[in-house]
Amino acid sequence: MTNNEPKLTKKQQAILEAATELFAEKGYAGTSTSEIAMKAEVAEGTIFKHFKSKKGLLLAIVSPLMMRFLAPMIKKDMEKVLDQEFEHFQDLIRAMIENRKEFIKNNLPLLRILIQEIPFHPELKEQFIESIGKDLFERMEGIVRFYQDKGQLVDMNPDVIIRTIASSILSYVVMRYVLLPEANWDEEEVEIERIIQILKSGVMQ
């Protein structure tokens, strides 16, 4: 939302869009730069002028995602928590999901790439842990403790609670959008409530 990426020429934009779509569909290693060039209607050389290498292009796609999606998730939402202090933890979860839902839906290919490629690119994993693990995990820990003190979360290792929540959400996203996108799913809202309901009795009191 904040215009933190400076000037992207039309060609650059086209390359990023084409690459995002193709990486999501066929995987990083399964996509060739010439395919990307064709889809972006750009000369193959142009890709390398702007992104140095194929891997550079991957990082150019994935890094902003981490910066724009995950960092805000911390900063924006966390501030909200401290500002708002939801009465129930589940409302916090709902607010977080609600808040990011739009972004997730608009950037699904990006998320697919992130999830699919993390196992193969140590840089990605490091970058991911750097921007998530370090910051978000610590802040989340604080929040979890906060709601544990309020007696709304079970008295477990916060790590575990966070992992439980994260994998509940992630597993839904992966199943719905990566593994089985064509199965017939319920309305989004219904599914979200289901996740919350599951978590409620799983980790909340």
Place this chain on the structure above:
Amino acid sequence: MTNNEPKLTKKQQAILEAATELFAEKGYAGTSTSEIAMKAEVAEGTIFKHFKSKKGLLLAIVSPLMMRFLAPMIKKDMEKVLDQEFEHFQDLIRAMIENRKEFIKNNLPLLRILIQEIPFHPELKEQFIESIGKDLFERMEGIVRFYQDKGQLVDMNPDVIIRTIASSILSYVVMRYVLLPEANWDEEEVEIERIIQILKSGVMQ
């Protein structure tokens, strides 16, 4: 368990093992046949003599997994259910996980390949749905209804309940073994109990 794959020469075995390891580690598209040949200490031509093509090799790795892992999961475990009639649904889940745990641990690379490559190979997805969707889903539905009648499962669409259970288990497997294998995890038993606990309050009554 039944020895339904007839004669595999030593070289063929070596190729399958090498390929499994490499596909799991670097992905299908990221692994070259020459790498596989080197690791298996075999001439590259030998791979193609036996498996026709690189994709043929992938299928030769993954297909038996589906047939040997997923089919038994239906036949063996389901029979157990009908024979044993666990008092509580959660005991069934525990028994299922327990029963397959060994297999999962012994065939982790295979599972990684399956999970990582399904999005890119329609054949795999179809084969997967064929051996899962058709059989297991239907049988599971019956079981779910059985425990719903006993009042142990909430009165929801069985589809949703199955998906919830599956994604709970899968998300644990994916997170622990595919995405973040080096994070520090609890003992397996503890994690299993956690999954069951989550499911208990999520879908059980």
Place this chain on the structure above:
Amino acid sequence: MTNNEPKLTKKQQAILEAATELFAEKGYAGTSTSEIAMKAEVAEGTIFKHFKSKKGLLLAIVSPLMMRFLAPMIKKDMEKVLDQEFEHFQDLIRAMIENRKEFIKNNLPLLRILIQEIPFHPELKEQFIESIGKDLFERMEGIVRFYQDKGQLVDMNPDVIIRTIASSILSYVVMRYVLLPEANWDEEEVEIERIIQILKSGVMQ
């Protein structure tokens, strides 16, 4: 004659020339793309950048031959016939051979390729029939009837007459240039006159 092939880079030209020579000498299947690349002093990749595949290269060599040699043979020479109305049919034949002689001698490797490869490539045969059968055959039929009416050609099915003439000329070309190029042959003019003499008493009156 009209410059209907636009820009061919020097390398592309070199590839076509090298391939033509090698295909003529060793046959299509007996020539490797790496040989062609070496002879053309070009990277092997360059061949595929421009001609897509080895077969694409063959067609790029042979198609223009059909378009530039066989099509004109119809248009140019046929017009001449209608303009000039040779007194004797044999003068028409002589003019046709004379007219194409230069081209044949300059493009012998190409003709060798065409003759040698037609039996193995259905595409070639179709393309050949398309550019010959359709047009030339029909026009030739008209001309044959014209000279039949003039009483200079025997009263046979024009098909047969055309085939007789064509195979007389072709058999000379094949024998002299494809099958037995090193036997000691007479001067070209003498051979041409011999063909005409044979035809004269065979189909002319």
Place this chain on the structure above:
Amino acid sequence: MTNNEPKLTKKQQAILEAATELFAEKGYAGTSTSEIAMKAEVAEGTIFKHFKSKKGLLLAIVSPLMMRFLAPMIKKDMEKVLDQEFEHFQDLIRAMIENRKEFIKNNLPLLRILIQEIPFHPELKEQFIESIGKDLFERMEGIVRFYQDKGQLVDMNPDVIIRTIASSILSYVVMRYVLLPEANWDEEEVEIERIIQILKSGVMQ
């Protein structure tokens, strides 16, 4: 006809037949030994046990053709000439064609191979010239001179006359059976008479 090939096992026979068919259809270089093995329902090794190499197989196919078809053409037919002394040269031609017609029709694939592969295999060409050029040419020369003396053949260099006759017949065979086998041709007898008619006025008096 004379049993000059000793014992051929069934497998050897099968290999020769399969190879003949495939070489004729796809050319020597375009056919793989594994294809031949499959078609002959024989292990690939068996081919090499019997024929040493792929080229050995080609020669095993083509050499007997030369020995059985071309040598008899000299010995048998020539004797007939000396025995019979046809009144007209054209009767000799007719007898020769008639005599070999059956053989040609039964061994078309073999002839296709011979014609198609001669340009690419010096051994073949040498062998061909050895069994034709040396013997047949000389004998034919005698015969031609005989009929020239009788005043039935024009007073030309016998070489030329022989070449004319040979290429007339060959061009018919090539056109009818190699290049355009699916065009609609007249009855064989009619075509033979046409060839003779053409030759009659071309080289006969």
Place this chain on the structure above:
DNA sequence: CATGAATGAGCTTTCATTCAT
């Protein structure tokens, strides 16, 4: 005699990348 697993050289083709224009 016959097999077919195994080979390694070489084949056609693809690919990320460079560079003169």
Place this chain on the structure above:
DNA sequence: TATGAATGAAAGCTCATTCAT
């Protein structure tokens, strides 16, 4: 900035041939 011809390394794959059984 943008192009696209050109590259060469390496990819997937085929092939004639060998050899233990």
